[in-house]
Amino acid sequence: MMRKPVVIGVTGGSGSGKTSVTKAIYESLKDHSILVLEQDYYYKDQHDLPFEERLKTNYDHPLAFDNDLLIEHIEALLRYEAIDKPVYDYSIHTRSEKVIPVEPKDVIILEGILVLEDERLRNLMDIKLYVDTDPDLRIIRRLTRDIRERGRTFDSVIEQYLNVVRPMHNQFIEPTKRYADVIIPEGGQNHVAIDLMVTKIQTILEQKAIL
Ligand SMILES: Nc1ncnc2c1ncn2[C@@H]1O[C@H](COP(=O)(O)OP(=O)(O)O)[C@@H](O)[C@H]1O
Ligand SMILES: Nc1ccn([C@@H]2O[C@H](COP(=O)(O)O)[C@@H](O)[C@H]2O)c(=O)n1
Numbered sequence: 001m002m003r004k005p006v007v008i009g010v011t012g013g014s015g016s017g018k019t020s021v022t023k024a025i026y027e028s029l030k031d032h033s034i035l036v037l038e039q040d041y042y043y044k045d046q047h048d049l050p051f052e053e054r055l056k057t058n059y060d061h062p063l064a065f066d067n068d069l070l071i072e073h074i075e076a077l078l079r080y081e082a083i084d085k086p087v088y089d090y091s092i093h094t095r096s097e098k099v100i101p102v103e104p105k106d107v108i109i110l111e112g113i114l115v116l117e118d119e120r121l122r123n124l125m126d127i128k129l130y131v132d133t134d135p136d137l138r139i140i141r142r143l144t145r146d147i148r149e150r151g152r153t154f155d156s157v158i159e160q161y162l163n164v165v166r167p168m169h170n171q172f173i174e175p176t177k178r179y180a181d182v183i184i185p186e187g188g189q190n191h192v193a194i195d196l197m198v199t200k201i202q203t204i205l206e207q208k209a210i211l
Contacts, residue, residue: 017187
């Protein structure tokens, strides 16, 4: 049988705990061969746009992402070829100058708000997870994080949430729950769900004779 990496998609609304779930799975499997791709790093490059124009971009719409590049990179990793992963800088709303060289691994976790929205991405996944957290918790988490880590103000987070994030969530993200194999309530603190996922990934790796 030809060796092929396992691809796990992790999605859910902003602040749902996707990154925390991804980190928990990564930590449990880090003695094996595992890497993470963040869909956020594949936002379209906006270097050519002035900063003021970048503020107007809808970052919760499927068209904001360069999924063609993301798919190209996943397909290369599936052939066990290295990629140069872009790096995203939320404070300037575009990619940074840097790239991260990423060596191929046996497990690829693809994490992001709209990774289940694109059928081409779904078709590349072995397991699809949706992290399901109530909107009140998600906005509280996002507020704290965006002010601390993404250079935002209280007012800007609230304004963006009400005008863009919330309607886009209802239109594009929530409907992708139907594609999930597993729905994880509450995110990173759901140790039972995370352990089940880790066990399942190990079983797939054994079946593919990778472990
Ligand atoms: N169960 C939790 N309880 C409290 N804070 C959490 C919990 N899970 C995540 N957070 C915090 O909420 C913020 C968003 O979580 P994160 O995992 O980055 O979500 P996402 O990737 O879905 O946006 C982070 O600052 C994280 O530390
Ligand atoms: N320049 C940007 C790019 C993205 N966002 C927001 O990030 C959210 C996705 O990241 P999570 O870690 O929260 O899943 C998404 O809802 C965008 O609104 C941004 O504010 N600015």
